[in-house]
Amino acid sequence: MLGFVELREDPKLLIGLETPDDAAVYRLGEDQAIVASLDFFAPVVDDPADFGAIAAANALSDLYAMRARPLFALNILAVQLEQLGGEVVGAILRGASETCAEAGISIAGGHSIDDPEPKFGLVALGTVNPETLWRKSSARPGNAIILGKALGTGVITTGLKQGTASPGSVAAAVGSMRRLNQEAAAVLARYRVDAATDVTGYGLLGHLAEVCRASGVAARVRASAPELLPGAIELAAEGIRPGGTDRNRRWVEEIVTWADSIEEARRVLLCDAQTSGGLLACLPEEEAELAADELREAGYAAAVVGSIEEGEPHIFVEE
Secondary structure, rough: HHHHHEEEEOEEEEEOOOOOOOOEEEEOOOOEEEEEEEEOOOHHHHHOOHHHHHHHHHHHHHHHHOOOEEEEEEEEEEEHHHHHHHHHHHHHHHHHHHHHHHHHOOEEEEEEEOOOOOOOEEEEEEEEOOOOOOOOOOOOOOEEEEEEEEEOHHHHHHHHHHOOOHHHHHHHHHHHHHOOOHHHHHHOOOOOOOOEEEEOOOOOHHHHHHHHHHOOOOEEEEOOOOEEOHHHHHHOOOOOOHHHHHHHHHOOOOOOOOOOOOOHHHHHHHOOOOOOEEEEEEEEEEHHHHHHHHHOOOOOOOEEEEEEOOOOOHHHHHH
């Protein structure tokens, strides 16, 4: 679809449509650039306040994945007010406002339209030093790969819709999705992060594939290493997963080699379409365990999940 968009040259536009980075970056001065991202989607949980909070955390995650400091946000709302009612719509907005307040920013405006299928999200705006921003295109052989949150939100929210996910699994998934990546970014900023992104709709392997292609490197992932949300692997074993997860699986097949011993449910979770997932960071191997320990001390379900190596863009998934 981006083939229909004219790409105009602008020396101040540091990151635009030409790369798969998480947000656009526009230089304002020698040591300052503005970072802008937009994200919105249909409800993934039943509680409207949780939905608003998750949507806000998901949108802000793109800024944290580039080491940007959020400044403010704008709401994007598509609802039929007569259908949902003012109380439900108000709860969505309240949840987003609470998350933005936690991030230390304000929601400064927005836009709404009438739509029978509810959707909500945010435009997130922030600043970053162009010399220190994190990108997907600078992973190096010898880097270790850290993932900052547990996998399984796509499988569990699908199980919620189908009535098969347990209350405990849903609560854990909601807690993970509501959690800002703000503190995770602060922890990682104390280390030499060479490349970073956040794991959202394309799943762990999909976003790592973007890193490999952009950086011209290969990766090796230990399938058993990522933390999993409670009940996620059981639901995946029952065949419960969102359509986006199956699309991710098909999309990465050409770049992924699976070890024969890896069970189907774990393959599903490595491709599971996440909402408000964790940061994925590539950093020197000697710093990785210390960084992961700090992330765990901060309350994140973090793990060292693999490594970057020389080679054509490819991902080898081992047991």
